[in-house]
Amino acid sequence: MTDESKRRDDGNKAEAMPPVSPKPPTQRPELPDFWDLRFNTGVIPWNAGGVPAEVTSFARSFHRLRFPAQGDTDAAHPLRELRILIPGCGHAFEAACFAALGGQVTALDFSAAAIAKAREVLGNWPGELLHADFFAYEPPSPPDLIYERAFLCALPRKCWRDYAGKTAALLPAGALLAGFFLYGEEGKGPPFAAAPETVRDLLGPFFDCVEDRASLDPLPMFPGERWQIWRRKPASFPV
Ligand SMILES: C[S@@+](CC[C@H](N)C(=O)[O-])C[C@H]1O[C@@H](n2cnc3c(N)ncnc32)[C@H](O)[C@@H]1O
Numbered sequence: 183m184t185d186e187s188k189r190r191d192d193g194n195k196a197e198a199m200p201p202v203s204p205k206p207p208t209q210r211p212e213l214p215d216f217w218d219l220r221f222n223t224g225v226i227p228w229n230a231g232g233v234p235a236e237v238t239s240f241a242r243s244f245h246r247l248r249f250p251a252q253g254d255t256d257a258a259h260p261l262r263e264l265r266i267l268i269p270g271c272g273h274a275f276e277a278a279c280f281a282a283l284g285g286q287v288t289a290l291d292f293s294a295a296a297i298a299k300a301r302e303v304l305g306n307w308p309g310e311l312l313h314a315d316f317f318a319y320e321p322p323s324p325p326d327l328i329y330e331r332a333f334l335c336a337l338p339r340k341c342w343r344d345y346a347g348k349t350a351a352l353l354p355a356g357a358l359l360a361g362f363f364l365y366g367e368e369g370k371g372p373p374f375a376a377a378p379e380t381v382r383d384l385l386g387p388f389f390d391c392v393e394d395r396a397s398l399d400p401l402p403m404f405p406g407e408r409w410q411i412w413r414r415k416p417a418s419f420p421v
Pocket residue numbers: 211212214217218228229230269270271272273274290291292293296314315316317331332333336337
C-alpha cells in the first residue's frame with residue numbers, strides 16, 4: 183500500500199485526502215511546456231502563417247506616431263533606429279517584416295519549440311531572437327514599441343496585471359503598445375478573451391488608447407479581435 187492510499191484509508195477522509203494535484207505542466211499555459219507540446223504536435227490554430235495586413239501599414243506610420251515632431255522618415259526603411267520588442271513571438275513572421283523595414287527587433291518566447299519555429303522563419307536575419315520569459319526580460323535599452331499578437335490572450339488572467347505592469351515598466355513615455363487584442367466573454371481559454379472594461383482597467387492607468395478598430399482579417403479562433411494602439415503616458419504614472 184502506498185503512503186497516499188494509507189492516508190485515504192485512515193478514518194477521517196476529509197482531513198486525510200492529499201491536496202488536489204495541480205494540472206500537469208502541459209495543461210498550464212503560464213508554463214513553456216504547454217506551448218512546447220502544441221508547437222511540437224502542430225496544434226497551432228493561432229498561427230496566421232504570415233504578417234497581418236494592419237502591421238505593414240502601421241509600420242509605415244509608426245515613426246510619425248512615436249516622434250510626431252520629427253515628421254516622416256526614410257520611405258524604404260521607415261523603422262530605422264526604432265526598437266521593437268515582440269514578446270511571445272511564436273513563429274515571428276512580424277519580426278521579419280519589422281526588421282526588413284529597418285527596425286531593431288528583439289523577438290522572444292519562453293517555449294524552446296516556438297523559438298525553433300521562429301528560427302526557421304527568420305533564418306539569417308539582422309534582429310535578435312531570444313529564448314526568454316517576458317516577465318524576467320530586461321532590455322539593454324527601452325523599446326519604442328511592444329508588438330502584441332495573441333500574447334496577452336495566451337496568458338491566464340491571473341498574469342494580466344503583471345503584463346500591464348511589465349509593458350508599462352519597459353516603455354518610456356510616448357512609446358507604443360500596439361497590435362491585436364482579443365475581446366469577448368471572459369470564459370475558458372486559451373485564448374483568454376477580455377471584456378473591454380477589463381482591458382481599460384489594466385492598461386488605462388499607464389496608456390492612452392489612440393487607435394481602436396476591428397481586426398481586418400481575424401482567424402476563426404479570434405472573432406472579437408481588435409487592432410489597437412496604446413501610447414505610454416508620461417512617467418508620473420508609477421508602475
Ligand atoms: C498563442 S501563441 C502566439 C504566438 C505569436 N504571437 C503569434 O501571433 O503567432 C502565445 C505564445 O506566447 C508564448 N509565451 C507565453 N507566455 C510567455 C512568457 N511568459 N514569456 C515568453 N513567451 C511566452 C508561448 O510560448 C507562445 O509561443
